[in-house]
Amino acid sequence: MELNELQTQRLTKLERFRDRGIDPFPPRCSRTHTIARALAEFDAWSEAGTPITLAGRIVGARRVMGKLAFAHITDGSGHIQLWLSKQELGDELFTCFREDLDTFDIVEVHGTLRLTQRGEPSVFVRGLSLLAKALNPPPEKWEGLKDVEERQRQRYLDLIVNEERREIFRQRAAIIAAMRRFLDERGFIEVETPVLQPIYGGAAASPFITHHHQLDQDLYLRVATELYLKRLIVGGFEGVYEIGKNFRNEGVDRLHNPEFTAMECYQAYADYTDMMRLTEQMIRTIALEITGSTTIIYQGHQIDTGPDWTRLSLVGAIRDQTGIDLMEATTLDALWEAIQAAGLKGLERKPTWGKQVDEVFSTCVQPSLIQPTLVLDYPVELSPLAKRKPDMPALTERFEGFIAGMEVANAFTELNDPLDQEQRFLEQGRAFASGDDEAHQMDLDFLNALRYGMPPTGGMGLGVDRLVMLLTDQATIREVMLFPHLRSRGSG
RNA sequence: GGGCCGGUAGCUCAGCGGUAGAGCAACGGACUUUUAAUCCGCAGGUCGAGGGUUCGAUCCCCUCCCGGCUCACCA
Numbered sequence: 001m002e003l004n005e006l007q008t009q010r011l012t013k014l015e016r017f018r019d020r021g022i023d024p025f026p027p028r029c030s031r032t033h034t035i036a037r038a039l040a041e042f043d044a045w046s047e048a049g050t051p052i053t054l055a056g057r058i059v060g061a062r063r064v065m066g067k068l069a070f071a072h073i074t075d076g077s078g079h080i081q082l083w084l085s086k087q088e089l090g091d092e093l094f095t096c097f098r099e100d101l102d103t104f105d106i107v108e109v110h111g112t113l114r115l116t117q118r119g120e121p122s123v124f125v126r127g128l129s130l131l132a133k134a135l136n137p138p139p140e141k142w143e144g145l146k147d148v149e150e151r152q153r154q155r156y157l158d159l160i161v162n163e164e165r166r167e168i169f170r171q172r173a174a175i176i177a178a179m180r181r182f183l184d185e186r187g188f189i190e191v192e193t194p195v196l197q198p199i200y201g202g203a204a205a206s207p208f209i210t211h212h213h214q215l216d217q218d219l220y221l222r223v224a225t226e227l228y229l230k231r232l233i234v235g236g237f238e239g240v241y242e243i244g245k246n247f248r249n250e251g252v253d254r255l256h257n258p259e260f261t262a263m264e265c266y267q268a269y270a271d272y273t274d275m276m277r278l279t280e281q282m283i284r285t286i287a288l289e290i291t292g293s294t295t296i297i298y299q300g301h302q303i304d305t306g307p308d309w310t311r312l313s314l315v316g317a318i319r320d321q322t323g324i325d326l327m328e329a330t331t332l333d334a335l336w337e338a339i340q341a342a343g344l345k346g347l348e349r350k351p352t353w354g355k356q357v358d359e360v361f362s363t364c365v366q367p368s369l370i371q372p373t374l375v376l377d378y379p380v381e382l383s384p385l386a387k388r389k390p391d392m393p394a395l396t397e398r399f400e401g402f403i404a405g406m407e408v409a410n411a412f413t414e415l416n417d418p419l420d421q422e423q424r425f426l427e428q429g430r431a432f433a434s435g436d437d438e439a440h441q442m443d444l445d446f447l448n449a450l451r452y453g454m455p456p457t458g459g460m461g462l463g464v465d466r467l468v469m470l471l472t473d474q475a476t477i478r479e480v481m482l483f484p485h486l487r488s489r490g491s492g
Numbered sequence: 493g494g495g496c497c498g499g500u501a502g503c504u505c506a507g508c509g510g511u512a513g514a515g516c517a518a519c520g521g522a523c524u525u526u527u528a529a530u531c532c533g534c535a536g537g538u539c540g541a542g543g544g545u546u547c548g549a550u551c552c553c554c555u556c557c558c559g560g561c562u563c564a565c566c567a
Contacts, residue, residue, distance in 0.1 A: 005536060006502050006518060061517085061528070068524035085524065103517080117525050140503035140516050142528065147503090149559050203567070250566050251493095348564080358567095400567090407567060438566080463567085487558065 006137040013100045014133045024133040029108045031055040036077030038113060042121050046113035054080065054123060055108045055131060057160070061141060064098050070122075071097075073107065081122040082109055093128050104134035104160075155482055171290055172468045172480055176243060178286045179263060179464070186278075188239035188265055193228035195221060195245070201446070202226030202385070204438040205248040208258075221247035225264045226385065226459065227446045230414060233266050233457050234449045241265035243464065254476045255406060258485050261464040266414065270458035272397045275411035276374055279401050279460055280309055283372070283408075283467070290471050298404045298470050301370050309372040309401065314361060317375060321364045326379070330394070332356055351435065354381030369402035384424040384440055386412035401462075403470055411460035418450035 003011065017024040032053045038045070045052065056073035063070045067086035072079050086094040101107065110127030139145040144161050151158040151165075159166050180190065198217065200207045202224025210219050225242045232240045243263045252258060267274065284305045288294050294306035315326045322342050329335040332353040339347055339360065347363060350356040357379055369375070378398040380388060386396035401409030415421050425442040432439035468480040478484035 004502065009518065061526095063526050063529055064523090065526070065529075066523040068526080070526045070529090072527090081527080083525080087524080116527090118527070120525095120527070137502045137517070142516070143504040145503070147499095147559090149499090150503090205567070248567080251564090253566090254561095256566070346563090362567095410567080 007135055010102055010133065010135045010137070013102065014135065016100050017130060017133070022130065024130055026129075026131060029053075029055050029131050031108060034077040035073070035075050035080045038123070039078060039080060039121060042113050046115065046121075049112050051110065051112055051126075052123070053108060053110045053127075055106070056080075057106045057134075058101065058103050059138075059160075060103070062097075062101070062103060067094070069094070069097060073109070081116070081120050082125050083114065083116060083122040084125045084128070088124070088126055089128065097128060101130065102134060102137075104136070104138045105130060106132040106134070149486070152478060152484055153486055168468075168472045168474065168480060169482060171472050175286055175290055175468055175471060176261075176464065178289045179243065179282065182282050182285050183239075183241045183265060186239065188241045188267070189237060191229070191232060191237075191240050191242055192244070193222075193225050193232075193242055195247075197222050197228075199441050199443050199445075201440050201443050203246075203248075204382075204440070206250060206438050208247050208249050223248050224461070225262070226461070227443055229264055229266050230454065230457070230459070231446065231449045233268050233414075234452055234454045238268040239266070252485060255466065257465070257477050257481060260477070260481075262461055263464055264459065264461040266457055266459040268455040268457050271413040271456060272399060272411055272458050275458040275460040276309075276311075276399060278458075279374070279409050279411065279462070280305075280372070282462075283401075283403075286467070287471060296471060296473075298473055299475060301404055303371060303403060303470070305372055305403075309374045311374045311376060313376045314357075314378055315395070317365045318357070318360055321368075322360060324360065326357060335360075352381065352431065354379055358382060366402060366407070367405045370404055373402045374399045375402065380424075381427075383412060384428050385415055385421075387415045387417075388420070406466050406470070407463070408466050408470070409460060409462045411458065414454070414457040414459050416450060416454040416457060418447050421450055422447055 014024045030053055035054055035056060038052055038054060044050075054073065054075070056075035056079070058071050059074050059079065060072045069084040071082045071084075073082060084094060084097055089097070108129050108131050109123055109125045111123045111125040114122055114124040116122050139157065139161055145151055145158055151162075184190070196210070196212075196219040198219060200220035200223050202222075203226070205223040207220040207223050210221065211217070212219055223246055225244065225246070229240050229242060241263060243261065245259050246262045247259050248256075249258065250256065265278075267278070284294050287296055287305045295302060295304050297303070319325050322344060324335070324338045324342055326335070329338040330353070332350075335353055335356050336349055344360070344364065347359055350359050365375075376399045377389060377392070377395045378386070378400075380386075380394055380396050383396040383398045386398040389395045389397055397413035399411055400407055401411075415424070425440060425447070428440040429442055432441075465477050465480050468474070469477060472480060474480050
């Protein structure tokens with residue numbers, strides 16, 4: 001590894017510790033308190049002169065003025081100023097601080113708490129030792145690390161330097177914990193289903209393919225957890241959920257990453273109207289727990305998760321926005337003709353009626369769905385796993401939830417008729433044969449499960465990353481993922 | 493995949509045919525109450541990669557790599 005000048009300097013300093021018989025990476029430390037604790041007890045401990053030992057990373061500038069020096073250290077709980085006096089520390093340690101310690105080194109300090117004349121709570125340092133030498137230099141002090149690519153490639157550095165970034169991931173953890181609590185309290189049990197699957201399904205998506213050597217078998221990374229979770233409903237669990245990674249071999253953009261975290265839950269003896277209430281309550285509850293309010297601000301939009309969400313039918317919403325009546329334009333040709341007649345611009349011709357409907361919806365309706373909205377009753381062509389509406393068999397009991405123009409939830413009354421499900425798979429097979437590589441595969445084992453009888457069931461899926469985006473006001477999915485997908489950096 | 497913008501010192505950025513620049517950080521020096529400390533001094537570069545044009549290319553042209561925005565595709 002080729003070192004630049006700054007790295008070489010730091011390596012030299014490290015070697016000076018070794019020359020003095022000091023391990024620059026000692027195996028343990030003798031910290032007595034966190035910085036947060038020390039600050040909380042500051043008044044009492046500074047008055048009593050209580051000796052404490054703190055540990056942390058030197059951040060910001062080291063301000064050395066002859067025989068006196070200041071610096072800040074930070075641990076996981078907060079930061080505090082170090083106050084070092086040559087007279088108190090002794091020549092050797094003071095010189096060590098001055099010459100061999102750098103910004104970003106991790107140190108342990110022993111001393112007492114004392115207020116400086118300018119009123120800043122500080123540790124008046126009487127002992128000092130190195131816990132870990134930083135061989136890489138820090139980024140610029142004021143501008144920090146701004147380059148988006150570098151921040152994501154070196155997320156560890158981003159997290160050191162940009163405290164607000166750490167806060168986003170603390171909130172992410174809190175959101176997922178709140179989601180678990182919400183589901184646990186309602187009797188759902190958390191399960192784990194296979195990531196490696198011989199047949200992929202549960203979403204219209206193209207998969208990643210991998211291979212098991214010993215079995216000489218191709219396997220797919222799951223695109224959804226749906227079909228396994230429904231097997232568990234067949235198995236007698238009344239409520240199950242899974243929070244985990246899905247993998248889709250598709251485009252990467254502001255809202256999509258090849259691997260992302262989804263929550264799917266299924267409730268026996270429930271339907272999609274129950275899922276509507278569950279979705280509303282879940283997001284309202286989480287928003288309240290995380291932000292302290294059911295009203296959130298996302299990218300300048302004030303969004304209220306408190307009231308019940310607006311409900312629109314897909315057919316009605318498209319009719320209102322474009323004048324096109326899907327109940328009349330029931331073939332691809334008829335729909336395309338209606339699109340032309342309506343003078344809609346920027347729409348492309350799609351290979352199937354269902355995809356054309358999706359195109360009209362996502363172009364003409366979805367962007368305007370800023371406040372929480374449920375869009376109901378999707379065409380059966382787009383919903384091969386959802387139950388048909390009894391009075392309108394061309395539509396399904398399905399809804400998607402939108403906030404800030406983003407799809408965040410997808411739910412339906414689950415199709416539990418094995419014969420209809422088999423026909424849907426066959427239809428998907430024909431779509432696949434005619435070039436739709438995201439069509440579902442025939443899953444005979446899933447059909448076999450349904451043949452034992454699955455109770456009427458409601459299911460709901462939610463994009464966890466997108467929910468985190470909403471609640472932390474982040475514009476891109478990459479900013480709520482610790483290690484988003486990036487191209488490997490070539491030699492070029 | 494298309495369009496637009498970008499990649500220059502550890503970091504943040506200027507420069508855009510004529511010896512490669514600044515601020516911060518670093519390094520050497522002065523300094524016992526700093527908070528972006530201050531002052532003096534000194535260093536630091538395959539200017540994303542490769543090719544071309546030119547007397548001469550960080551700069552102009554071509555190809556490629558990596559990113560950002562956007563459109564398309566896609567939940």
